[in-house]
Amino acid sequence: MPANYQFPHRDLLGIEGLSERDISGILDLAESYIALNRKQDKKQNLLSGRTLINLFFESSTRTRTSFELAGLRLGADVINMQVSGSAIEKGETLLDTAATLNAMHPDFITVRHPESGAVMLLSQKVNCPVINAGDGSHEHPTQALLDALTIRTKGRKFKGLKVAICGDIKHSRVARSNIYLLTTMGADVRVIAPPTLMPPYIEKLGVTAYTDMRKGIEDVDVIMMLRLQLERMSASYLPSIREYFRLYGLNPEKLQLAKEDALIMHPGPINRGVEIGSEVADDIQRSVILDQVELGVAVRQAVLALLG
Amino acid sequence: MPANYQFPHRDLLGIEGLSERDISGILDLAESYIALNRKQDKKQNLLSGRTLINLFFESSTRTRTSFELAGLRLGADVINMQVSGSAIEKGETLLDTAATLNAMHPDFITVRHPESGAVMLLSQKVNCPVINAGDGSHEHPTQALLDALTIRTKGRKFKGLKVAICGDIKHSRVARSNIYLLTTMGADVRVIAPPTLMPPYIEKLGVTAYTDMRKGIEDVDVIMMLRLQLERMSASYLPSIREYFRLYGLNPEKLQLAKEDALIMHPGPINRGVEIGSEVADDIQRSVILDQVELGVAVRQAVLALLG
Amino acid sequence: MPANYQFPHRDLLGIEGLSERDISGILDLAESYIALNRKQDKKQNLLSGRTLINLFFESSTRTRTSFELAGLRLGADVINMQVSGSAIEKGETLLDTAATLNAMHPDFITVRHPESGAVMLLSQKVNCPVINAGDGSHEHPTQALLDALTIRTKGRKFKGLKVAICGDIKHSRVARSNIYLLTTMGADVRVIAPPTLMPPYIEKLGVTAYTDMRKGIEDVDVIMMLRLQLERMSASYLPSIREYFRLYGLNPEKLQLAKEDALIMHPGPINRGVEIGSEVADDIQRSVILDQVELGVAVRQAVLALLG
Numbered sequence: 057m058p059a060n061y062q063f064p065h066r067d068l069l070g071i072e073g074l075s076e077r078d079i080s081g082i083l084d085l086a087e088s089y090i091a092l093n094r095k096q097d098k099k100q101n102l103l104s105g106r107t108l109i110n111l112f113f114e115s116s117t118r119t120r121t122s123f124e125l126a127g128l129r130l131g132a133d134v135i136n137m138q139v140s141g142s143a144i145e146k147g148e149t150l151l152d153t154a155a156t157l158n159a160m161h162p163d164f165i166t167v168r169h170p171e172s173g174a175v176m177l178l179s180q181k182v183n184c185p186v187i188n189a190g191d192g193s194h195e196h197p198t199q200a201l202l203d204a205l206t207i208r209t210k211g212r213k214f215k216g217l218k219v220a221i222c223g224d225i226k227h228s229r230v231a232r233s234n235i236y237l238l239t240t241m242g243a244d245v246r247v248i249a250p251p252t253l254m255p256p257y258i259e260k261l262g263v264t265a266y267t268d269m270r271k272g273i274e275d276v277d278v279i280m281m282l283r284l285q286l287e288r289m290s291a292s293y294l295p296s297i298r299e300y301f302r303l304y305g306l307n308p309e310k311l312q313l314a315k316e317d318a319l320i321m322h323p324g325p326i327n328r329g330v331e332i333g334s335e336v337a338d339d340i341q342r343s344v345i346l347d348q349v350e351l352g353v354a355v356r357q358a359v360l361a362l363l364g
Numbered sequence: 365m366p367a368n369y370q371f372p373h374r375d376l377l378g379i380e381g382l383s384e385r386d387i388s389g390i391l392d393l394a395e396s397y398i399a400l401n402r403k404q405d406k407k408q409n410l411l412s413g414r415t416l417i418n419l420f421f422e423s424s425t426r427t428r429t430s431f432e433l434a435g436l437r438l439g440a441d442v443i444n445m446q447v448s449g450s451a452i453e454k455g456e457t458l459l460d461t462a463a464t465l466n467a468m469h470p471d472f473i474t475v476r477h478p479e480s481g482a483v484m485l486l487s488q489k490v491n492c493p494v495i496n497a498g499d500g501s502h503e504h505p506t507q508a509l510l511d512a513l514t515i516r517t518k519g520r521k522f523k524g525l526k527v528a529i530c531g532d533i534k535h536s537r538v539a540r541s542n543i544y545l546l547t548t549m550g551a552d553v554r555v556i557a558p559p560t561l562m563p564p565y566i567e568k569l570g571v572t573a574y575t576d577m578r579k580g581i582e583d584v585d586v587i588m589m590l591r592l593q594l595e596r597m598s599a600s601y602l603p604s605i606r607e608y609f610r611l612y613g614l615n616p617e618k619l620q621l622a623k624e625d626a627l628i629m630h631p632g633p634i635n636r637g638v639e640i641g642s643e644v645a646d647d648i649q650r651s652v653i654l655d656q657v658e659l660g661v662a663v664r665q666a667v668l669a670l671l672g
Numbered sequence: 673m674p675a676n677y678q679f680p681h682r683d684l685l686g687i688e689g690l691s692e693r694d695i696s697g698i699l700d701l702a703e704s705y706i707a708l709n710r711k712q713d714k715k716q717n718l719l720s721g722r723t724l725i726n727l728f729f730e731s732s733t734r735t736r737t738s739f740e741l742a743g744l745r746l747g748a749d750v751i752n753m754q755v756s757g758s759a760i761e762k763g764e765t766l767l768d769t770a771a772t773l774n775a776m777h778p779d780f781i782t783v784r785h786p787e788s789g790a791v792m793l794l795s796q797k798v799n800c801p802v803i804n805a806g807d808g809s810h811e812h813p814t815q816a817l818l819d820a821l822t823i824r825t826k827g828r829k830f831k832g833l834k835v836a837i838c839g840d841i842k843h844s845r846v847a848r849s850n851i852y853l854l855t856t857m858g859a860d861v862r863v864i865a866p867p868t869l870m871p872p873y874i875e876k877l878g879v880t881a882y883t884d885m886r887k888g889i890e891d892v893d894v895i896m897m898l899r900l901q902l903e904r905m906s907a908s909y910l911p912s913i914r915e916y917f918r919l920y921g922l923n924p925e926k927l928q929l930a931k932e933d934a935l936i937m938h939p940g941p942i943n944r945g946v947e948i949g950s951e952v953a954d955d956i957q958r959s960v961i962l963d964q965v966e967l968g969v970a971v972r973q974a975v976l977a978l979l980g
Contacts (some may be wrong), residue, residue, distance in 0.1 A: 106712065107745075324456075658777070
């Protein structure tokens, strides 16, 4: 556990701008929480008497529950606020919502929002640390951190690690946060997407772009599959699910092109038969999808502890 | 309170398969929680540091609240997950949801699901005790246990007790769990339903079937009325509410055929004027409907304590 | 802090009927919680082991969260029950819901309901203190108390204080509770509304009615703007939003008619450009809208503490 690492920012709005030392500091502390979560008595009192508000403008049971568990297990009181049935529906602006919550003296606010940049905007109106739980197609920093922690606990070093991120790169906050994190840590990052879902500027982020998955996946150490939002079909980005799976879905045949011990990752929830086949998703030798979920709680505990 | 009874199963998926000793063991422990819930300070720390997840694929405020109170009062952290706005809506399979939750290291999961068997399926993918909070038309074991505790606290003995269960036997998990429990404890169980709502095989469960309520109710010690799902009307199982109430609703006139001190039970929420008349539901001498609600919390505390 | 004030009622159903001493007693105690909420460790154990149920038949994130924080910070377990997905939707009556909840031995129930009088009705079926969190167009007592606390912490005395309440007086529980409170405390209360939204009997409550906002606001110490429910437009109470804002919206020009140091209040969430202009709502010299939110938690803590 890190002796005296201090996180130098008030908020965690994204991975962009974090240093290698910041990322390692979070991961080091997170490691210590893995064991705690496996115990019967998972409770610490580090944050007792503090208030964490989970403010979700999009529903996400998985992420909200992960933050809720992280807060409760550190002793905080946790309040969940879903957009449905809230003041936002009555026409209150984002900034009024922020100022209102702030007046109740929360100690942490996690925010998920469908618009890129909304979380940063909100953070400017409050006095407590804000954690971005996913904003539009911008960033989802705790996802990238839990992915990194998973890679690290599997004994891989980031320096020179070959990682392929595959799927809807254009709209994916998970991809963006992972690109920032992995390139900062010295990994060799490739992104794979159909031409319609590949942003034109992407190589400026220090990655190599592939539209042919078979080429992109060759010899990689880690494969991160992205969830395909099915609404991309109706928006004419893609011809059909069958076609998508054939070209960009991970199956045993394509997997053979990667290193033999390549890790298979996915932020979940998975679409079986869309971006990933069941033989691959359930391959207990190589799929670390459930490790990601487990370590997600530990990473969020570390973030709360460091910002608290 | 039981000195050293140990529940021999990891989960509570149903009453079927429980022994008389298991049922008595749960009821004995539950009795000790009744007094706790009547105190001002209702808190114990038996489960402190543990996590209970209430995973409800159907909404049921009453049952969810009862489990939530049971968990909180024993000191656990409680997380509520409703299907609405969750990953399940995004197309995640039940088993993926189970594996995902499991990775977060809950200590207990209660599950309500509209499909019979779904809870057992889910339990096979997780490492912690699972409590069936109602699955399809299969079982609702804590309901039968709280019904039994109510009968017992009213001073009735199960051996030879005449119990009539009346209503939509075909679709009722409450009926099924009660049939298993009461026959195991030696009661004499009758089921009463219109021919369209009576399953053909039902007598194989050791009960006597009646389609004439007046005959079925004769001389019984306990009358358990079932909630009529109003959608049965549109599905043509029944001609009309008025007709149903005339033939199968409990009113003072039919009640006279039962024993003078017969207990009136209902799992709630009640449909006044559909399956039960208000004079009967509100009869403070004989209706124990609110006792059932009260003892429901105690039963759930006992179940959590025994599985913990 | 008050040495030994005892609140003489079991419930807080409204401000009507409270004495000047009751109101001061609540405000005095609430003052002591303001500092607690500004600390890092906001937790007391005054209500530990007790259960607070927030029963909301209308959604209101702001009020529900405020009560939830108040309960949690005093150490209580808090259960949220929203009407959606609840037994009420299955046709259970209000009184059956009340009796059911009561059987679970809550120690406090807060209730929000769209019908005037529903909270009192419910309170008659339960054994614990009930707090009205807003019922129809009847009362919203904690809102009036937090408004009063805000006025007091800004150094104003109630005796002779000129307060104008402006907006949809006819349908506003906030207006009604404030009228009762402020007249009891000796303030000089004016109500301002369009003729269609002014109840005919209103002057019997001891206030002066104005349909001309410019006259009503003249020389006042406090301006309380009410939220305009936009559905009033479609119900033909009002010609248009633009017209409403021109005649009854608070803007810098109308504000000049009030005292120079007049406080601007609003129960939130605000409709910018409908009942209040942004220059006024965000005027950090005079707008105390966020103070109201902050003190709302303190007032609710005081109410729970006094009823507990």
